[in-house]
Amino acid sequence: MGNVIRRNKKGNSSSSNNNGSKSKRTMMDRSKRRTSMEEELLHKQALALAIQQHQNQLSQSQRFGDGAISRRGLGSTSSRLRNNFSESFSANTATKQLPEFLENLKTKKFILIHGEGFGAWCWYKTMSQLEEAGLQPIVLDLQGSGINLTDTNNVKTLAEYSKPLIEYLQTLQDDEQVILVGHSSGGACVSYALEHFPKKVSKAIYLCGTMISNGQRPFDVFAAELGSAELFMQESKFLIYGDGKEKPPTGFMFEKQLMHGLYFNQSPAKDIALAMVSMRPVPLGPMMEKLLLTPEKYGSGRRFYIQTLEDHALSPDVQEKLVRENPPEGVFKIKGSDHCPFFSKPQSLHKILLEIAQIP
Secondary structure (H helix, E strand, O other): OOOOOOEOOOOOEOHHHHHHHHHHHHHHHHHHHHHHHHHHHHHHHHHHHHHHHHHHHHHHHHHHOOOOOOOOOOOOHHHHHHHHHHHHHHHHHHHOOOOHHHHOOOOOEEEEEOOOOOOHHHHHHHHHHHHHOOOEEEEEOOOOOOOOOOOHHHOOOHHHHOHHHHHHHHOOOOOOOEEEEEEOOHHHHHHHHHHHOHHHEEEEEEEOOOOOOOOOOHHHHHHHHHOOHHHHHHHOOOEEOOOOOOOOOOEEOOOHHHHHHHHOOOOOHHHHHHHHOOOOOEEHHHHOOOOOOOOOOHHHOOEEEEEEOOOOOOOHHHHHHHHHHOOOOEEEEEOOOOOOHHHHOHHHHHHHHHHHHOOO
């Protein structure tokens, strides 16, 4: 008998409206399914790459010994991630016209700096979203992290830990600037870069990061959760003694069950699985080093802070204290995010990054 035609109070036919609404819902459902499939593909690629990297690290360690790992053979994490992940979005990106504000952005390069124990791999969602938006994300493994084959136990200072970031900044043209994003203890590397290359950094974004003041150590930020540095060094069961028990500890690594509650209390199970096969020990020296930050260099930088409100590793109260004691230009908050918003709230994180990028 055909479609049933209803009339609204004004006597107008609503059949076309209903059909239009159904069509719109169908398109939205298809878009959601497509996005979900793309994200699932990205995760499978990231997990496969992480497992491959883990196996490579084991084979390299067995071949060269724990203290003398070869630096050859694995290439750039940034380029490999880019090649693996961007393919899924290339069709969409090619046909999408960029928003005018992105076309006119002077600084389109984002350098994404991971936190303690993580690597460039953790940014796979953020990297793909920024690329899809027409921006240029660069992901780096800090020294002794990700697939960087430096022995973590040999990374003693913040300068050594930040070396990949510093080397990249040194390659920039005189008039070229980037936006730095530092997660967790990676915030200390961002501060270090701000102090040494203030003219190269357009904006510095601390993502639940260690935005410390002059004379502080990155570890000081976590003292509320971990206890004093002295107590941690004396009693912690997580310490690693790479130079022998008779010498000071060289690193630390939380147990997997503890990491689950600290870092990933809101993250999807598949991303937790990725982290469990990818995370590496944290070099202790850089965490215990006091930063020298001057008003003329670090103080001239434009800093922004993103707070994570369901964070168990760096509580909202601690983050609020950091912001209060060392005020940035702007503060943003992500509801429902654990310590890893690139896993638990990637869309919210992406929107904030875009918002900060277009602040004049």
